[in-house]
Amino acid sequence: MGRFVRIVNIILYFFLSLMSLLGIAILLSEELMSGAITLLVRIVSKPRSKIIFVIIFCILFIGAITSLVNNILSGRLRRARVTESQMGSIDIGIDAIESVALNAAQSAQAGVKAAKAHIAPFKGDRLSVRLSVMAYSNVELPAMMARVQERVKKDVERYTGIEVAEVIIRVSRVDTIAARIE
Numbered sequence: 001m002g003r004f005v006r007i008v009n010i011i012l013y014f015f016l017s018l019m020s021l022l023g024i025a026i027l028l029s030e031e032l033m034s035g036a037i038t039l040l041v042r043i044v045s046k047p048r049s050k051i052i053f054v055i056i057f058c059i060l061f062i063g064a065i066t067s068l069v070n071n072i073l074s075g076r077l078r079r080a081r082v083t084e085s086q087m088g089s090i091d092i093g094i095d096a097i098e099s100v101a102l103n104a105a106q107s108a109q110a111g112v113k114a115a116k117a118h119i120a121p122f123k124g125d126r127l128s129v130r131l132s133v134m135a136y137s138n139v140e141l142p143a144m145m146a147r148v149q150e151r152v153k154k155d156v157e158r159y160t161g162i163e164v165a166e167v168i169i170r171v172s173r174v175d176t177i178a179a180r181i182e
Contacts, residue, residue, distance in 0.1 A: 111139030
């Protein structure tokens with residue numbers, strides 16, 4: 001998920017939890033119930049405040065629908081990528097795609113000591129592959145990571161048949177070589 005979507009989700013879930021607590025308190029107290037009804041009557045009687053509250057609730061509604069759609073789409077990707085063949089369907093799990101990407105990164109002979117992969121959806125039934133890599137210290141990082149990108153893209157596309165839109169590599173750590181004492 002992008003940063004913007006996460007921020008929208010946080011704001012939306014905060015307001016949802018606040019409204020839920022307020023609803024529970026109103027239902028449990030007759031005084032709060034009559035106060036809430038009086039407040040709603042006052043809001044509806046003033047056109048300016050009515051418009052403001054309609055705009056606020058429309059923004060919350062649009063945020064909720066956006067969040068729902070985003071969560072459904074990311075959940076569908078988490079399960080599997082389905083490919084149809086003449087004999088039936090082939091389900092390729094996200095974990096399998098991540099394993100292919102990790103094997104490609106480590107077999108690229110580019111100084112990758114360890115890596116973690118994350119697969120995300122991209123436009124047009126394509127994938128985005130994000131790798132967090134720990135590299136050896138005696139590696140020319142830009143050139144070798146470009147080699148890893150090419151290898152990961154090629155292997156994921158070849159072994160799964162799913163197009164890769166981008167391969168993003170973040171070198172999170174460079175392993176230090178300890179001096180030998182003889």
